[in-house]
Amino acid sequence: MTQRPRMLMCPPTYFEVSYVINPWMARHVDGVHRSRAQAQWDALHALLSARAEVRLIEPAPGLPDMPFTANAGVVLGDTFVPSRFRHAQRKGEEPLFERWFAQQGYTIQALPEGLDFEGAGDALLDRGQSLLWMGYGHRSDAACADILGTMLDIEVIPLRLSDARFYHLDTCFCPLQNGALLYHPAAFDDASRALIEERVPAHRRLAVGADDAAAFACNAVDVNDAVILNRASDALRDGLRGLGYDVIETPLGEFMKSGGSAKCLTLRLDEPR
Secondary structure (H helix, E strand, O other), X not given: OOOOOEEEEOOOOOOOOXXXXXXXXXXXXXXXXXXXXXXXXXXXXXXXXOOOEEEEOOXXXXXXXXXXXXXHEEEXXXXXXXXXXXXXXXXXXXXXXXXXXXXXXXXXXXXXOOOOEOHHHOEEEOOOOOOEXXXXXXXXXXXXXXXXXXXXXXXXXXXXXOOOOOOOHHHOEEEOHHHXXXXXXXXXXXXXXHHHHHHOOHHHEEEOOXXXXXXXXXXXXXXXXXXXXXXXXXXXXXXXXXXXXXXXXXXXXXXXXXXXXXXXHOEEOOOOO
């Protein structure tokens, strides 16, 4: 029997767009429909709970982006590397997530002071090889790559993000089970695209076009053979099914107002070494 993955989520009790720290937020300050956001989160939670063990962290007032648990840090085995947020508006989340992981028995390994790092928003484990992909350029510092490699004893490939709309790696890059990859090539510079193409075979790469990327198709959650995402075009659905994945769409438009979708709202807790 396939083991159920473990994930962390945070209820959107205090979710809103009250400041602007990415391009998506600029048009939506005070524009979140609270009850609709809760219903969308509940639907995602139900889909994931049917396939995974979902743990919850208590939300905190004054921290409207805390539901985006992917940004809490990165997990590998029993080690948790906490985020060091670039923007002051999110720094209040840091001690809350650190305390939760310490209470669950994880070993906390902190990055040196003065570095920005935004967790599994920018650090994604490949599903087919022992490799950590790390995005930099908007929220995380490139210098974190070598440090994470040493701390976690894993190869790290840094990828430069070149489009401010795709400010975290997980908004444009989604490693899938069995080594496949869903990604938006235009979000990366030429050198980073070459690194991706060098390490992931062409038949395992599924390139996402501009319309699907703008609908946050790459901000998907893969659970065993299912890919859960906000919305996908017919071509993208066909491409994912051709690679052997079930495609499950669940609307997350209220969270997209803040620049996040399905993947941003989850953090895997059981990434094996």
